[in-house]
Amino acid sequence: MILFKQSRTGFQVPELDGIALHSLVDPVKEAIQMVDAAMPRLMGARTVIVLGLGGGFHLDEIKRQITGNIVVIEARQELADEVLAKDPRRIDKDHVLVAPSTEDLLESSVLLEAMAQKFAIFKHAPSIRIASSYYSKINSLLTDRRIEFLKKMTLHNPRLYSFFERVEKSNSQFDVRAISKTIDLEGTEGDTELIVQVMRELIV
Amino acid sequence: MKILVVSMLRLGDILLATSVIPNLKREIPDCDIDILINGQFSKVSPLIPGVRKVYSFDRQGIQEIIGSADRNVLEAFYQVDDLVSQLREEKYDRVINLTHNRLSGWIAALIGCPDTQGVVYTGATGFKVGSKWFRYLNDQAEPSRHQVFHFIDVFHYGSGLKSRNRRIELTNTASAQEFAKSTLIHSGKRILIQPFSAEKKKTLTNQQWKNTLELLSKLEPHAHFYVLGVADELKTAASLALLERVSLVECNLEQAFGLLSAGDLLLTVDTSIKHMASATKIKVVELSLGSSDYQKTGIYQAGAYILQPQVPCAPCEHRTQCSRPTHECGNLLDPELVAMCTSQVLRQDDAGIRILAHEYAGQVQILRTYLTTTGDWAAISLADPFDERHIQSWADRFSQKLFLMRAHERPVAEFGTEGDQLKVVLEKAFPDRGGADWRNQLKRIETDLNWVESGTQELLGELKQILGSFADTQKLDPFIEKFQRFESEILERLGLTSNGAQISRCLEEIRHETNTFVIVKKIREQLVSARQLTNIELKLIRGLQTAGLGGVHQ
Numbered sequence: 107m108i109l110f111k112q113s114r115t116g117f118q119v120p121e122l123d124g125i126a127l128h129s130l131v132d133p134v135k136e137a138i139q140m141v142d143a144a145m146p147r148l149m150g151a152r153t154v155i156v157l158g159l160g161g162g163f164h165l166d167e168i169k170r171q172i173t174g175n176i177v178v179i180e181a182r183q184e185l186a187d188e189v190l191a192k193d194p195r196r197i198d199k200d201h202v203l204v205a206p207s208t209e210d211l212l213e214s215s216v217l218l219e220a221m222a223q224k225f226a227i228f229k230h231a232p233s234i235r236i237a238s239s240y241y242s243k244i245n246s247l248l249t250d251r252r253i254e255f256l257k258k259m260t261l262h263n264p265r266l267y268s269f270f271e272r273v274e275k276s277n278s279q280f281d282v283r284a285i286s287k288t289i290d291l292e293g294t295e296g297d298t299e300l301i302v303q304v305m306r307e308l309i310v
Numbered sequence: 311m312k313i314l315v316v317s318m319l320r321l322g323d324i325l326l327a328t329s330v331i332p333n334l335k336r337e338i339p340d341c342d343i344d345i346l347i348n349g350q351f352s353k354v355s356p357l358i359p360g361v362r363k364v365y366s367f368d369r370q371g372i373q374e375i376i377g378s379a380d381r382n383v384l385e386a387f388y389q390v391d392d393l394v395s396q397l398r399e400e401k402y403d404r405v406i407n408l409t410h411n412r413l414s415g416w417i418a419a420l421i422g423c424p425d426t427q428g429v430v431y432t433g434a435t436g437f438k439v440g441s442k443w444f445r446y447l448n449d450q451a452e453p454s455r456h457q458v459f460h461f462i463d464v465f466h467y468g469s470g471l472k473s474r475n476r477r478i479e480l481t482n483t484a485s486a487q488e489f490a491k492s493t494l495i496h497s498g499k500r501i502l503i504q505p506f507s508a509e510k511k512k513t514l515t516n517q518q519w520k521n522t523l524e525l526l527s528k529l530e531p532h533a534h535f536y537v538l539g540v541a542d543e544l545k546t547a548a549s550l551a552l553l554e555r556v557s558l559v560e561c562n563l564e565q566a567f568g569l570l571s572a573g574d575l576l577l578t579v580d581t582s583i584k585h586m587a588s589a590t591k592i593k594v595v596e597l598s599l600g601s602s603d604y605q606k607t608g609i610y611q612a613g614a615y616i617l618q619p620q621v622p623c624a625p626c627e628h629r630t631q632c633s634r635p636t637h638e639c640g641n642l643l644d645p646e647l648v649a650m651c652t653s654q655v656l657r658q659d660d661a662g663i664r665i666l667a668h669e670y671a672g673q674v675q676i677l678r679t680y681l682t683t684t685g686d687w688a689a690i691s692l693a694d695p696f697d698e699r700h701i702q703s704w705a706d707r708f709s710q711k712l713f714l715m716r717a718h719e720r721p722v723a724e725f726g727t728e729g730d731q732l733k734v735v736l737e738k739a740f741p742d743r744g745g746a747d748w749r750n751q752l753k754r755i756e757t758d759l760n761w762v763e764s765g766t767q768e769l770l771g772e773l774k775q776i777l778g779s780f781a782d783t784q785k786l787d788p789f790i791e792k793f794q795r796f797e798s799e800i801l802e803r804l805g806l807t808s809n810g811a812q813i814s815r816c817l818e819e820i821r822h823e824t825n826t827f828v829i830v831k832k833i834r835e836q837l838v839s840a841r842q843l844t845n846i847e848l849k850l851i852r853g854l855q856t857a858g859l860g861g862v863h864q
Contacts, residue, residue: 146371150392224388227381248382259384266387280383282376300420300431301390307413308373 108188118192120161122185127160127232137163141171144228148172153220155179155248157241158233162189162196168228177220178202179211179244181237205240208247212258222262251280269298282306311341312400314421316407316428318367318414321351321563322607325478325585327408329462329610331360332479333471344400346417354563357480357586367393367417394420405430406469410447412437427469442714443468449815453625454605456807457707460687462610467714474685477610480589486568493559494572496534499656501526502569502592503535504578505550506543511600511632513579514640516549523553525649526577530656536573538566538583575656577648584609595652599639601628604677608689611679615655615663616689618675619643642673651676667692680738682731686711690739696747698754699805701736705755705854706807708732709847713808718842725846729853736859748859752851758803759848765796766841773834786826793817793833809840 110118115132129136141148141164148154152174156165159180168176176197180186186204190196203214211217227248234241247255253274260266273285286306313334317327324347331343342362347354349366358364368389375386398421407418407428419431427440439445447464466476494500503523507513514522523535535556537547544558551558561569567586570576575593578584580602587594587609594614598604603625604616618624619642623634647670654662660678667676670693677689694700708728712718717725769792776785797813804810816836820829 150389221384224385224392225382226385245380249380251383256384259382266384297391297394297420300416301387301394303416303431304390304413304420305372305376305386307411307416308369309376 108182108184110188110192117163118161120185120189122182122236125232125236127158127230127236128163133161133163134166137167140164140231141167141228145171148226148228150224151226152223153177153225154228155217155220155225156228156230157244158230159186159189159202160230160233162193164228164230165197175220176201177216179206179217180204181233181240208243211244211247212255215262218259218262221259222266253277253280256280265298269302283309311338311403312344313338313341313404313406314344314346314365314397314400314402314423316346316405316409316414316418318346318348318369318409318417319411320348321354321582322580322585323409323461324348324351324354325480325582326461326607326610327465328358328480329476329478330406330408330465330469330471331358333466333473333476334469335360336473337471344402346397356483357564357567359479359481365393365397390420397421408465408468410444410451441468441470442716446710446714449812450606453601453627454603456805456811457703458605459707459711460608460610461606463686466685474683476685478585478589480567480586482567482571483564486564487571488568489561489565490568490572493557493561493565493569494534494536496555496557498532498534499530499574500572501530501533501535501652501656502573502576502578503537504539504576504581504583505537505547506539507579507581509600509629511626511637511640512581512602513599514597514643515637516547518640518643518645519547520549520553521645522577522648523550523556525645526652527553527555529649529653533574533656536569538569575652577652580604580607587611588614593655595648595655597643597648598625599643600624600632601626601630604689608677608687609679610687612681614679615651616677616679617643617648617651618677620673620675644670644674647674664692671695678738680735682735684727684731686731688735690735694739696740696743696751698751698758700739701751702755702758702804702807704732704735704739705847705850706809708735709843709850710808712846712850713839713843718846725849725853729850729857732850733854733857733859736854743860745858745860749855752855752859756848756851756855759844759851761803762800762809763841763844763848765799766837766844769793769796770834770837770841773830773837777830783826786829790820790829790833809843812836812839812843 109121111121111130113119113130113133117133119126119128119130119133151172154168154174154176156176156178159178165176178201180202183204186202190199201216203217253270257267257270260270277285282302282305286302315327315330317324334341334343343360344363344365345361346365346367349368350370352366355364372386372389375381402423403425405418405421405423405426407414407430410429415429415431415437418426428444429437429439432438439448443464450458462476505513505519536559537550537556538559538561541560544560550556566583570587570590570592573592576587577595579597579599584596588611594609594611596609596616598616598618604618608616619639621638624639651663651666663676676692678692680688680690682688712728772789776789779785794817797817800810813836816832820832823829
């Protein structure tokens, strides 16, 4: 059940199953602190994939600090409906992916387009605490390093997709150390291969 | 013209690399210069003048993504991809890669500038380094055991720069000046102390620092001592704050530069603060400990002093713990010596320092830094024994430069200027020697070099004989054995010179080579280089014989 409570600073804060999704004192200040802490990861991202819509205060702050797009993955339909109804300008509703199964998520062109270029993931901790098993599955999917999943994630990035197709024959995981041994990097000047070499160099 | 300078290692390396920027600006007046640095050290950016844009490679961040199971690995890929795209969009006319590692070689390849100096991956042919100077840098990866060039000089020549003046130039911001003004408030001389190092083996113990400061305080009763560091470092040195006239100063890089610009003397270990000091006029005493390799990265300033303990393991490898049961190099740096030397440097008592150098000879080498008129840095020991080996090591370094500059390929070689500079350096190293002493030593060196010259000729002649049948191991193996004996004899007669070191490297390379054609090719190239280098050195030595070393003309 969703209730909205007024914070001391006068903002409407959603409370889900009796748990407030933002500070009831100053949700804006809290959002600034959360986003500031995550900024090193978010900087320069073309899209920030946000796990948890909450009341949207963190979205406002992300929008203020970066110029890229935002895609939200939210567990609860009723929360999304209420929050988007209260302020439709906060985020394009097509960019809020509500409760898809992990399989459906990889069918979402909004998400796949986001994953075709530089992206970052922002986790809204209070939302995740409330629907931990859902977000845990989503997180596992988003961090899966099996080539078959990475191929799905890069469907909208032909360069990376074809790279994963190429390495799939001899690798089941995207382990840069193993991959750079099995693919023929010697003599190749392909960008993708060179970037994989850069990544490999960082872990050697 | 748009130029990108790449320096992707640590702060000290970045500072050394920035030394090319002022000369690039001077020699190519309308150029725009960007730099690509390791993001961890981007806080140095405001201090670097003459740079249009600073690009950061977030090495730590990318490593964290790759290493964490909780992060999407594509994020790491895109981080690199995004940076590369930005760099490509700049359409650089020249990329100067001053980072000598594979990582930077891959990135240079991704940037794809046709005019790339320094390491770059080229596809089918692997990595190339371009200038002979960068190849030289590659050959000097091991800790220095003989005279080698300072990194700033190598970067300068490798970047194709001509100017004689080269040094690190940094910006002393208004806020840094204000910080210095409000910090250095005590009367008398202001002595800055930089005792902290990320590597324990590169500094003294707290007790040694305490003893040094106590003695120095007695020798300089009117001076005030400022120990520089960040908060965590200063916490470990609380005992120093209890000493009279000692203040602990917490400062960032920008503020440290303000202090260095206003201080009278810096006593330091091998840190980035030392490199920053070279952009000021402050007097410097450098303690070269552990993996600190003063020949490559010593204080790049004329008239500074370096204290180098004489232990066979110095300099040791980077990023490894001290391999000795005790910290031998640190133990040799007697607080009394450090305090006395620092005091004498402050008082500009050059004669006193020379006496001290002789007193501690065999235990600690005291070197004075010098810039030749051609702009090269040198650290001259004040008490080296006057023998063939030490003289020859200097001649070897000057020959190496002429060789790298391909002077021997030009119709009129520039031996005169370098010969004059060699004479100056030798006279500074051995100021008390007379003409007869020099004549004897130079004659001996000439004999040795003639022996090397005829040895290389002989080996080249023999190699020619077996060229048609190099696949015949019965002929090749005895030749390689002879080549190995030649290396041992060079090392025995001349010590570790460029020739000896290069032949050793060649032997190391062919040890892992199975293709006999490649083996023969490598040996031949090495022998040709050895002959050219020896001929250059012979000319220099003969030039010295007629130049009147020790005040007597032949």
